[in-house]
Amino acid sequence: MADGFNDTPKGAAATTRWVYSFGGGSADGDAKMKNLLGGKGANLAEMSALGLPVPPGLTITTEACVHYYSNAQSYPPDLEGQVDAGLAKVEALAGKKFGDAANPLLVSVRSGARASMPGMMDTVLNLGLNDQTVEGLAKLSGDRRFAFDSYRRFIQMYSNVVLGLEHSLFEEILDDAKDRLDVSVDTALTAADWEKVVAEYKVAVKRELGSDFPQDPRDQLWGAVGAVFASWMNDRAKFYRRMHDIPESWGTAVNVQSMVFGNMGDTSATGVAFTRNPSTGENRLYGEFLINAQGEDVVAGIRTPQALTKATREEMGEKAPSMEEAMPEVFLQFKDVVERLERHYRDMQDIEFTVERGHLYMLQTRNGKRTAKAALKMAVDQVAESLITRDEAVMRVEAASLDQLLHPTIDPGAVRDLIAVGLPASPGAATGKIAFQADEAERLAELGEAVILVREETSPEDIHGMHAARGVVTCRGGMTSHAAVVARGMGRACVSGAGEIQIDEKAGELRARGRVFKTGDIITIDGGKGEVLAGAVEMIEPELSGDFAQLMVWADEVRRLKVRANAETPLDARTARGFGAEGIGLCRTEHMFFEEDRISAVREMILADDEKGRRTALAKILPYQRSDFTELFEIMAGLPVTIRLLDPPLHEFLPHTDAEIEELATSAGLDLEKLKRRRSELSETNPMLGWRGCRLGVAFPEIYEMQVRAIFEAACAVKKKSEAPIVEVMHPLVAKKEEMAFLRKLTDNTAKAVLKEQGVELDYKVGAMIELPRAAIRADQLAETAEFFSFGTNDLTQTTFGISRDDSGKFLDAYLKKNIIEKDPFVSIDQEGVGELIKLGVERARSTRPDVKLGICGEHGGDPASIGFCEAVGLDYVSCSPYRVPIARLAAAQAALEAKAK
Ligand code: ADP
Ligand code: MG
Numbered sequence: 001m002a003d004g005f006n007d008t009p010k011g012a013a014a015t016t017r018w019v020y021s022f023g024g025g026s027a028d029g030d031a032k033m034k035n036l037l038g039g040k041g042a043n044l045a046e047m048s049a050l051g052l053p054v055p056p057g058l059t060i061t062t063e064a065c066v067h068y069y070s071n072a073q074s075y076p077p078d079l080e081g082q083v084d085a086g087l088a089k090v091e092a093l094a095g096k097k098f099g100d101a102a103n104p105l106l107v108s109v110r111s112g113a114r115a116s117m118p119g120m121m122d123t124v125l126n127l128g129l130n131d132q133t134v135e136g137l138a139k140l141s142g143d144r145r146f147a148f149d150s151y152r153r154f155i156q157m158y159s160n161v162v163l164g165l166e167h168s169l170f171e172e173i174l175d176d177a178k179d180r181l182d183v184s185v186d187t188a189l190t191a192a193d194w195e196k197v198v199a200e201y202k203v204a205v206k207r208e209l210g211s212d213f214p215q216d217p218r219d220q221l222w223g224a225v226g227a228v229f230a231s232w233m234n235d236r237a238k239f240y241r242r243m244h245d246i247p248e249s250w251g252t253a254v255n256v257q258s259m260v261f262g263n264m265g266d267t268s269a270t271g272v273a274f275t276r277n278p279s280t281g282e283n284r285l286y287g288e289f290l291i292n293a294q295g296e297d298v299v300a301g302i303r304t305p306q307a308l309t310k311a312t313r314e315e316m317g318e319k320a321p322s323m324e325e326a327m328p329e330v331f332l333q334f335k336d337v338v339e340r341l342e343r344h345y346r347d348m349q350d351i352e353f354t355v356e357r358g359h360l361y362m363l364q365t366r367n368g369k370r371t372a373k374a375a376l377k378m379a380v381d382q383v384a385e386s387l388i389t390r391d392e393a394v395m396r397v398e399a400a401s402l403d404q405l406l407h408p409t410i411d412p413g414a415v416r417d418l419i420a421v422g423l424p425a426s427p428g429a430a431t432g433k434i435a436f437q438a439d440e441a442e443r444l445a446e447l448g449e450a451v452i453l454v455r456e457e458t459s460p461e462d463i464h465g466m467h468a469a470r471g472v473v474t475c476r477g478g479m480t481s482h483a484a485v486v487a488r489g490m491g492r493a494c495v496s497g498a499g500e501i502q503i504d505e506k507a508g509e510l511r512a513r514g515r516v517f518k519t520g521d522i523i524t525i526d527g528g529k530g531e532v533l534a535g536a537v538e539m540i541e542p543e544l545s546g547d548f549a550q551l552m553v554w555a556d557e558v559r560r561l562k563v564r565a566n567a568e569t570p571l572d573a574r575t576a577r578g579f580g581a582e583g584i585g586l587c588r589t590e591h592m593f594f595e596e597d598r599i600s601a602v603r604e605m606i607l608a609d610d611e612k613g614r615r616t617a618l619a620k621i622l623p624y625q626r627s628d629f630t631e632l633f634e635i636m637a638g639l640p641v642t643i644r645l646l647d648p649p650l651h652e653f654l655p656h657t658d659a660e661i662e663e664l665a666t667s668a669g670l671d672l673e674k675l676k677r678r679r680s681e682l683s684e685t686n687p688m689l690g691w692r693g694c695r696l697g698v699a700f701p702e703i704y705e706m707q708v709r710a711i712f713e714a715a716c717a718v719k720k721k722s723e724a725p726i727v728e729v730m731h732p733l734v735a736k737k738e739e740m741a742f743l744r745k746l747t748d749n750t751a752k753a754v755l756k757e758q759g760v761e762l763d764y765k766v767g768a769m770i771e772l773p774r775a776a777i778r779a780d781q782l783a784e785t786a787e788f789f790s791f792g793t794n795d796l797t798q799t800t801f802g803i804s805r806d807d808s809g810k811f812l813d814a815y816l817k818k819n820i821i822e823k824d825p826f827v828s829i830d831q832e833g834v835g836e837l838i839k840l841g842v843e844r845a846r847s848t849r850p851d852v853k854l855g856i857c858g859e860h861g862g863d864p865a866s867i868g869f870c871e872a873v874g875l876d877y878v879s880c881s882p883y884r885v886p887i888a889r890l891a892a893a894q895a896a897l898e899a900k901a902k
């Protein structure tokens with residue numbers, strides 16, 4: 001994206017229109033022109049054209065900004081002329097002249113990108129003031145105090161935003177003045193006081209910069225325009241863009257607008273409003289205002305703002321009058337305008353306004369940001385109000401935001417005592433006692449304690465501890481590290497990669513930011529923010545409210561993609577069903593192998609050096625597997641269950657310490673030396689590319705035979721008791737058609753044998769997980785014997801990029817910062833690469849077997865952008881962790897609606 005300016009209309013520069021005017025009941029632009037005019041400019045134009053009271057102004061287009069950056073930071077040659085012409089229109093409408101000593105026009109200079117980017121640049125107000133025009137303003141307004149208050153505001157803002165001087169420089173001068181005068185609020189300063197402050201400000205500027213504060217209004221104007229363009233590339237803006245996927249190539253617009261004054265005494269005011277409550281969604285005007293104030297005074301916390309309505313004031317128990325009471329006539333007009341705006345935009349509006357001596361002016365409107373809870377309520381309410389359709393309601397709620405509602409969260413009002421910051425790996429919050437080992441976590445949990453497992457990093461051996469814990473913290477690992485993936489799957493809160501934390505397991509303590517916490521100390525983690533906090537913090541429980549359920553019904557009505565869950569435990573399967581999963585898309589059987597009572601049989605099986613030894617061990621595992629599958633089939637009655645056969649990175653199962661291997665030798669009655677030899681034989685240089693997936697089933701068919709037997713014995717038992725389960729057997733990491741054919745035969749032979757033994761008839765499907773580029777490329781050949789495919793995009797991403805997902809955290813960040821990749825490909829599908837392989841796989845699989853069933857079961861199955869991609873390439877279903885099922889349902893519905901609109 002660094003070179004993303006190639007859509008510049010270079011050749012067309014001579015005839016390009018860079019400036020659009022608004023005001024006086026009309027406008028050159030409208031709300032649909034956000035890309036060119038930025039959100040703020042487009043909506044100012046729209047409000048003007050609606051005949052609302054908007055101070056006149058002009059918008060310099062985002063294309064001018066794009067030109068600026070693709071031409072060595074220079075303006076288009078004809079920009080100045082167009083701005084002059086636009087300014088002349090503003091002068092005519094305002095009846096004032098820019099720079100005129102007697103009748104000066106003052107303007108604000110405001111940034112405004114396509115998407116709102118809070119904090120990108122501060123607005124400069126009162127531009128055009130200098131030592132002469134301030135006198136004109138004083139005379140014109142008949143209020144010298146107001147004129148000099150405006151002038152000092154201007155010097156302060158301009159010096160900060162354009163000249164780069166610190167705010168504190170001016171705040172100190174003002175504080176000194178207030179101390180001298182023995183007053184506490186700005187409003188207590190007189191005209192003469194402000195005049196003195198202005199003089200001191202100017203001295204300070206000269207001292208800091210070695211030159212006078214710019215007096216020429218034209219210099220001021222172009223200085224401010226340049227500062228807006230420059231702010232597009234400041235660190236805050238870059239960071240914000242990266243967080244929110246806003247391309248650098250968009251550029252920002254600049255709005256130059258005639259000033260209106262909320263600081264002209266007690267009939268003047270400034271304020272902000274939402275047409276509905278943005279955190280609860282309640283349909284009631286919500287906001288604040290300040291009398292005799294300007295611009296950002298309301299949010300800057302200089303004075304306590306007052307409520308807009310009488311009802312709110314009374315509820316809050318406040319004394320200071322509401323706007324409704326203080327200026328009833330303007331309030332009625334205001335109420336009328338905001339209601340009209342909401343009806344016009346058909347969505348909740350976030351509004352900025354100013355009252356100048358009893359006259360209302362609208363300065364901004366936009367669709368307001370809202371919490372997930374508010375978004376649901378507003379969408380459902382607005383359908384009831386016939387303001388929007390059901391389909392529109394489905395589009396209104398950001399799918400990913402539902403996460404806020406699916407986990408316990410920290411009370412927004414709670415005090416946070418920060419210990420360390422890591423990655424927001426799995427949302428939700430949890431409080432508990434620190435445990436440094438999985439066993440310890442489990443032990444404490446069995447005693448009924450809430451536990452937070454804190455580890456350097458986790459491995460499959462820690463699963464029982466993660467399960468027992470309320471939350472997990474790791475010092476190493478990224479967003480798709482073992483800890484992150486497993487925690488999301490289990491719905492446990494997780495902060496991963498908290499590098500500030502140092503663990504001393506022996507001493508049973510962790511250190512971070514100079515503090516020490518011991519085993520058993522209570523901490524809280526905020527998995528949605530990636531924060532680790534000291535002590536217990538107030539929580540809010542997740543709530544599946546009526547609005548949530550209603551919106552899900554509407555989403556399901558338009559959705560084409562089926563949504564399944566990745567689940568292996570009964571608890572996860574029940575949760576998934578509760579959230580509306582339409583089956584299990586991935587049951588990872590290796591997770592079932594790690595439970596305390598089975599792991600030694602599993603190790604015995606893996607370490608056995610002949611088939612006989614393996615069969616002995618497998619016979620011990622079979623009953624466990626059978627009962628696992630029986631329970632899953634029962635919970636998922638009537639819905640498909642895809643069971644993936646064992647896919648172990650072998651090393652994860654091996655006993656690590658000598659103590660562990662000795663224990664195994666004793667418990668299984670095996671020869672210790674032989675076991676040790678076998679362990680070193682099996683250890684691999686590169687386990688991720690080693691003896692994984694179906695390679696195990698090919699080398700030791702008896703392992704997969706045992707699993708298939710367990711699956712079908714369970715299926716027969718369930719069918720005999722009740723409904724026939726819908727069984728899908730999936731083979732992992734398949735690459736070649738011969739491999740698939742071998743596995744198919746193995747599956748069929750065992751399945752048929754069991755069905756015959758049991759005297760049961762049952763349909764089932766055999767398929768493969770596509771995790772290797774070769775499998776995607778040759779899906780046509782695999783489909784000769786496979787009846788379904790599930791794209792395992794975690795591994796497919798890993799094998800396509802050749803990046804280990806467990807190690808990617810260390811360097812992907814550098815790639816993100818340098819704009820070499822836009823998004824972590826383990827979080828959102830790399831559509832150009834991995835996606836292309838999926839497309840090819842889909843096409844080729846269908847060419848052999850038109851009714852082949854196609855799904856996805858990587859982490860991407862729960863990522864809204866990736867779900868959009870799955871809809872576009874025509875998959876049949878997505879499968880994601882249980883807690884993301886509602887998100888996937890909504891995202892799938894939105895993708896279907898988008899596809900319909902095209
Ligand atoms: P942001 O995008 O950070 O909200 P704005 O450009 O909206 O910045 O400006 C912030 C505030 O400055 C506005 O809410 C308004 O109170 C004030 N302001 C901006 N332009 C004018 C104007 N022409 N007259 C009076 N106040 C203005
Ligand atoms: Mg602001």
Ligand code: MG
Pocket residue numbers: 352364
């Ligand atoms: Mg604003």
